[in-house]
Amino acid sequence: MNAFFNSPDAMIMLTGSLVGIAATLLGTFLILRGSAMLSDAISHSMVFGIIIVWMITGQTSGPIQILGAVLTGLLTVSLTQLLTQTKRVKTDAAIGLVFPVLFSIGVLLINLYARDVHIDAHTVLLGEIGFVWLDAYEIGGVLVPEAVVWMGLMTLINLGFVTLFYKELKLATFDVALAKALGFAPAILTYGLMALLSGTAVAAFDAVGAILFIAFVIVPPSAAYLLTDRLWIMLVAGSAISIASAISGYGFALLFNVSIGGMMALMSGVFFLGCFAFGPRYGLIAQTLRAQARHSENASRTLAVHLFNHEGQTNADEENVAAALREHLHWTPAKAQRTLVKSLDDGLITRSGRRLALTPKGRATAREILEPWAQKEPAP
Amino acid sequence: MLDILSDFTLQNVMIGATLLGIISGVLGTFAVLRKQSLLGDTLSHAALPGICIGFLVAGTRSLPFILTGALLAGAAAALVVVFLTRTTRLKTDASLGIALSVFFALGIVLLTMIQNQGNAAQGGLDSFLFGQAAAILRSDLYVMGAITLTAVALVTGLWKEFKLISFDPSYARTLGLPVLALEVLLTTMIALAVVVGLQMVGVILMAAMIIAPAVAARQWTNKLGVMAALSALFGVVSGLVGSVISASATGLSTGPLIVLAASVIVVTSLVFAPETGLLPTALRVRRDKFSLKSRLVLGTIYRLAAEHGDPAYPAEQAMIDAFHRTDTSAVLSRLEQRGLVRSTAHHPEPTPHWVLTPKGLEQAQTPLDQSGETQ
Numbered sequence: 001m002n003a004f005f006n007s008p009d010a011m012i013m014l015t016g017s018l019v020g021i022a023a024t025l026l027g028t029f030l031i032l033r034g035s036a037m038l039s040d041a042i043s044h045s046m047v048f049g050i051i052i053v054w055m056i057t058g059q060t061s062g063p064i065q066i067l068g069a070v071l072t073g074l075l076t077v078s079l080t081q082l083l084t085q086t087k088r089v090k091t092d093a094a095i096g097l098v099f100p101v102l103f104s105i106g107v108l109l110i111n112l113y114a115r116d117v118h119i120d121a122h123t124v125l126l127g128e129i130g131f132v133w134l135d136a137y138e139i140g141g142v143l144v145p146e147a148v149v150w151m152g153l154m155t156l157i158n159l160g161f162v163t164l165f166y167k168e169l170k171l172a173t174f175d176v177a178l179a180k181a182l183g184f185a186p187a188i189l190t191y192g193l194m195a196l197l198s199g200t201a202v203a204a205f206d207a208v209g210a211i212l213f214i215a216f217v218i219v220p221p222s223a224a225y226l227l228t229d230r231l232w233i234m235l236v237a238g239s240a241i242s243i244a245s246a247i248s249g250y251g252f253a254l255l256f257n258v259s260i261g262g263m264m265a266l267m268s269g270v271f272f273l274g275c276f277a278f279g280p281r282y283g284l285i286a287q288t289l290r291a292q293a294r295h296s297e298n299a300s301r302t303l304a305v306h307l308f309n310h311e312g313q314t315n316a317d318e319e320n321v322a323a324a325l326r327e328h329l330h331w332t333p334a335k336a337q338r339t340l341v342k343s344l345d346d347g348l349i350t351r352s353g354r355r356l357a358l359t360p361k362g363r364a365t366a367r368e369i370l371e372p373w374a375q376k377e378p379a380p
Numbered sequence: 381m382l383d384i385l386s387d388f389t390l391q392n393v394m395i396g397a398t399l400l401g402i403i404s405g406v407l408g409t410f411a412v413l414r415k416q417s418l419l420g421d422t423l424s425h426a427a428l429p430g431i432c433i434g435f436l437v438a439g440t441r442s443l444p445f446i447l448t449g450a451l452l453a454g455a456a457a458a459l460v461v462v463f464l465t466r467t468t469r470l471k472t473d474a475s476l477g478i479a480l481s482v483f484f485a486l487g488i489v490l491l492t493m494i495q496n497q498g499n500a501a502q503g504g505l506d507s508f509l510f511g512q513a514a515a516i517l518r519s520d521l522y523v524m525g526a527i528t529l530t531a532v533a534l535v536t537g538l539w540k541e542f543k544l545i546s547f548d549p550s551y552a553r554t555l556g557l558p559v560l561a562l563e564v565l566l567t568t569m570i571a572l573a574v575v576v577g578l579q580m581v582g583v584i585l586m587a588a589m590i591i592a593p594a595v596a597a598r599q600w601t602n603k604l605g606v607m608a609a610l611s612a613l614f615g616v617v618s619g620l621v622g623s624v625i626s627a628s629a630t631g632l633s634t635g636p637l638i639v640l641a642a643s644v645i646v647v648t649s650l651v652f653a654p655e656t657g658l659l660p661t662a663l664r665v666r667r668d669k670f671s672l673k674s675r676l677v678l679g680t681i682y683r684l685a686a687e688h689g690d691p692a693y694p695a696e697q698a699m700i701d702a703f704h705r706t707d708t709s710a711v712l713s714r715l716e717q718r719g720l721v722r723s724t725a726h727h728p729e730p731t732p733h734w735v736l737t738p739k740g741l742e743q744a745q746t747p748l749d750q751s752g753e754t755q
Contacts, residue, residue, distance in 0.1 A: 036473040037418050040480065044584070088599060088656055093417040093591050100588030101643045104636030107510065111632050211425065211584070212488070215481030222474050253489075257496050262488030269482030282469060 002142055011145050013250050015132045016264050018151035019204040020242020023216035024224075025158040026197045028235050031221045032173045037092070038077065039217040041099040042194065043201045043210045045076040047106030050202060051114060061135075061146060061206060066154075066199045073198025074191065076102065129207040129260045150203040158196055162235070165189065170231055208261040215265035216242060223268070223275040226282045241271045299339040301365060302329065304348055307358050308366035321354045390627050393513040395521050397619025397638070400580045400589065403528045404573045405615030406535055408594035409608045411570055413546045418473070419458065419567065420590030422480040424574040424583045426457030428487025431508050431578070432494055443520050446508075447527070447575045454571030457483050458564075511582035511635035513623050524576045531572050534565070535608075542566060543604055580619065581635035589615065592642035599653035618642035673711050677704065678720060681736055682744035691741055694726045694733035715740070 004010050030036045049072025050065060057064050076098055083094035132147040139149070162169065172179040172186035179186045197217070204213050224238035249264030256263075277284050306329065310319035318324065325336040340356075343349045348362035358366065411420055430453025431446050438445035457479040464475035507515055535542060544552040545562050553559050570590065577586045597611035622638030651658050680703055685693040700708050712734055715721045720740035726733040736744065 031470070031474050034471040034473055036471075036477040037421075040418075040421065040477060083650075086650065086658060088650055088658075089595055090412075090415055090417070092415060093412055093595050096417045096421055096587050096591040097595060097643065097646060100585050100592075100639045104585060104588075104639045104643075107633055107636045108640075111636075211484050212481065214477060215485055218474060218477035218481060222470055222478055225470065225474075226468060256489075256493065258489045259492040262485045262492065265481060265485030266489055269478070269485065272478060272482070276464075276468065284467065287467070 016246030017243045022155040024238035027217035028221040044099040045102040048102035069198045069202030212265045219268040223272040226279040304366040393623040401615030401619040404589040405593040405612035408590040412594040421587035423454040424586030426483035432490035513634035588639040596649040599649040
């Protein structure tokens with residue numbers, strides 16, 4: 001136990017994983033609702049909240065900071081909505097107007113008052129996950145890093161929120177109108193989501209900073225979204241991807257001696273790329289293969305229809321041969337060859353000498369296309 | 381003041397601010413109208429790895445290399461966004477967020493890699509995060525000027541086409557315009573604006589320079605040309621104000637100051653712009669409400685007079701109040717100010733009474749649509 005909490009390596013990976021899980025739990029819903037860029041706005045605005053709370057209380061982390069973050073997050077969302085409600089600014093422009101203001105004020109206040117504190121512009125942006133094990137609380141005789149305590153707490157709160165309001169969140173995400181009609185107050189859920197996102201952002205702040213936090217909110221859930229259609233699988237897969245990103249990111253960061261937080265975020269991008277390419281249903285390769293399968297399926301059906309049309313006609317000798325596919329259907333030799341082999345394999349056609357003929361199965365296929373109404377009649 | 385203005389560094393900064401204002405204002409106009417405001421945010425964050433790669437290739441802080449890298453990285457990010465949105469079921473905002481955060485993460489990784497090499501020339505590379513206007517050299521300005529000139533020339537040359545794809549892309553397509561190519565060009569040019577702004581405001585706040593001047597300009601006009609010009613003007617003004625404050629009060633970052641100046645212009649425009657401003661609109665609504673009320677009250681007195689066959693029929697105020705079910709004294713005294721009614725005593729009743737003046741009679745007889753009362 002002590003050895004685990006005393007090991008900087010373990011603590012850094014644990015912190016990264018906790019940031020990832022906490023962010024993914026909320027990010028999943030943001031992705032599905034199409035408001036992912038609100039996380040961009042909220043995490044930038046945190047700079048403002050943190051410096052204000054520091055100026056009032058002198059604390060750079062802890063419960064007061066989390067409370068301040070929640071207020072800042074709600075301020076950001078409310079200001080954005082206020083601007084949108086004037087109907088003079090579109091939502092995306094409103095987001096892009098609000099957070100730079102709060103961020104700018106935050107940076108200027110840091111310039112003016114917080115030069116000598118460890119809040120500097122760099123930490124604010126990038127965090128210092130490499131030093132999380134330096135500040136620790138003593139809990140039951142074990143030294144647990146502060147970041148782990150607070151991130152763990154936020155992860156638990158987010159998990160509780162998602163578990164408790166799973167049905168409501170699901171409904172408010174997929175069918176806002178129905179949720180409203182059933183009296184679920186989706187707006188309150190949205191504010192709850194934003195408040196938790198802000199709390200998580202500030203807890204994650206020392207570790208990964210404002211901008212890399214966005215990666216943890218958006219990228220793992222997006223990757224998971226390409227893997228599955230089920231909400232709970234998406235939550236689990238997103239969390240798993242976050243953990244994998246944190247661990248592999250730390251490994252590569254040590255290997256190349258680069259920013260740990262940056263490498264963790266970059267690894268989540270790599271995992272996203274993997275899901276994008278190899279996702280079973282929505283992946284690029286699966287999509288391409290499906291499209292190809294449809295193409296060759298269509299070619300077989302075209303062949304069946306062609307043979308059916310000329311079956312028993314006087315020119316059948318000249319039409320129902322392999323050469324006609326190239327000349328009359330304008331297929332390339334390769335495509336004609338491929339389609340013939342596939343149709344023979346599928347048992348749609350037979351071949352005797354030059355002549356091609358339909359099997360009963362092939363005839364049924366052609367008839368299904370040419371005379372769809374015929375199907376409804378009972379077979380003789 | 382003249383002292384400050386003749387300062388060589390400040391001159392550089394002011395020229396830089398002017399260039400940035402022009403390019404971001406003009407291109408921001410199109411970005412905001414095409415609902416691509418946040419694309420500027422993504423492109424500017426995504427410029428960071430390009431900056432680092434430019435530095436790594438050149439081996440020194442050479443601006444042309446760095447800006448080319450930033451431009452290519454921005455364009456790559458824009459392509460990633462378009463590609464992800466088209467080929468996956470992710471929505472635009474998720475694609476924007478993915479491109480933004482992953483590119484930025486790559487940038488941070490490269491930045492730390494460069495810093496760890498201990499290359500002495502890397503000093504000032506992280507000034508691109510927040511901008512450091514004072515570090516701008518005269519030679520940097522030539523590069524920024526050339527980029528701005530190219531962008532403005534392109535926009536002027538392709539004005540009609542850009543206008544059409546911004547407002548009616550499907551019509552543009554039926555006309556046979558290469559819509560996709562034009563859209564890609566316009567998006568890439570936003571990356572150009574980001575590149576010019578890197579040294580002034582840095583990658584993080586560049587989004588605001590794309591959005592804020594254009595949103596402010598939008599409030600003042602409905603014409604694209606005027607909007608682009610105003611937007612450029614607002615961009616220049618905020619750039620100048622921000623950089624001068626930053627230069628005079630030492631220690632304040634230039635980027636945030638420029639962004640705050642631009643935001644003040646946005647708020648002012650939202651509140652005071654004559655056509656759409658919140659304050660003029662509120663006043664107009666109030667006036668309309670009032671003028672409708674006075675019309676109604678005038679009509680009531682007129683109908684009472686007509687009923688009694690006496691144009692000078694004194695109508696009792698309490699009766700008018702009762703008829704309208706509200707206190708009409710404010711409306712009546714306003715009508716009196718405009719010489720449409722006058723108050724009169726009607727003995728033996730002690731209560732106030734009102735009579736139409738000849739002008740009021742004429743006004744009440746004029747049909748509503750000709751009176752010019754309702755604006």
